[in-house]
Amino acid sequence: MPRLLFVHHTVSPATHDCYQAALEGARDPSIKGVEVVSRAALVASATDVLEADGYLLGTPVNLGYLAGAMKHFFDTIYYPCIDETRGRPFGAYLHGNQGLEGGQRALDTITTGLGWKPAQATVGVLGAPGPSDLADCRELGAAVAAGLSL
Numbered sequence: 001m002p003r004l005l006f007v008h009h010t011v012s013p014a015t016h017d018c019y020q021a022a023l024e025g026a027r028d029p030s031i032k033g034v035e036v037v038s039r040a041a042l043v044a045s046a047t048d049v050l051e052a053d054g055y056l057l058g059t060p061v062n063l064g065y066l067a068g069a070m071k072h073f074f075d076t077i078y079y080p081c082i083d084e085t086r087g088r089p090f091g092a093y094l095h096g097n098q099g100l101e102g103g104q105r106a107l108d109t110i111t112t113g114l115g116w117k118p119a120q121a122t123v124g125v126l127g128a129p130g131p132s133d134l135a136d137c138r139e140l141g142a143a144v145a146a147g148l149s150l
């Protein structure tokens with residue numbers, strides 16, 4: 001069965017709301033035949049990445065870059081996964097309180113290096129997520145999962 005790996009760094013109620021919405025979308029019962037595995041960015045491994053068929057990523061933007069935990073994830077998996085995961089689809093949400101540009105730029109650079117293909121535009125959420133932000137996160141999760149559905 002195709003597997004979607006959801007790697008997230010969840011640090012607060014706002015980021016937890018985004019995480020829950022994206023997970024709910026990915027696990028929507030109407031999407032058949034996709035296993036969704038969720039891992040915190042600080043424990044996700046290269047094996048998790050190799051064993052998945054697509055990726056959902058969720059992280060804060062801190063100091064104009066991806067949160068350190070998400071950077072650690074990419075630092076850990078980059079070379080062990082670069083040959084075998086090229087071409088796989090991914091989607092992401094970024095959360096912040098001021099501006100997400102630096103995080104988006106970093107995500108683009110890293111995923112381009114890995115050769116991962118954006119399945120959806122990144123969802124950006126600033127501040128406390130409102131209903132439309134949560135709907136966007138849910139839609140993101142559902143769309144990336146549906147893309148792996150048999």
Ligand SMILES: Cc1cc2nc3c(=O)[nH]c(=O)nc-3n(C[C@H](O)[C@H](O)[C@H](O)COP(=O)(O)O)c2cc1C
Nearest residue numbers: 012014060061062063064095096097098099100127
């Ligand atoms: C050290 C630090 C740096 C931050 N830098 C940024 C930033 O560059 N851009 C941004 O949009 N938010 C920034 N933030 C806000 C975080 O992204 C935000 O705290 C995180 O997503 C959790 O959301 P919450 O604080 O609303 O719960 C920063 C937070 C911290 C603690």
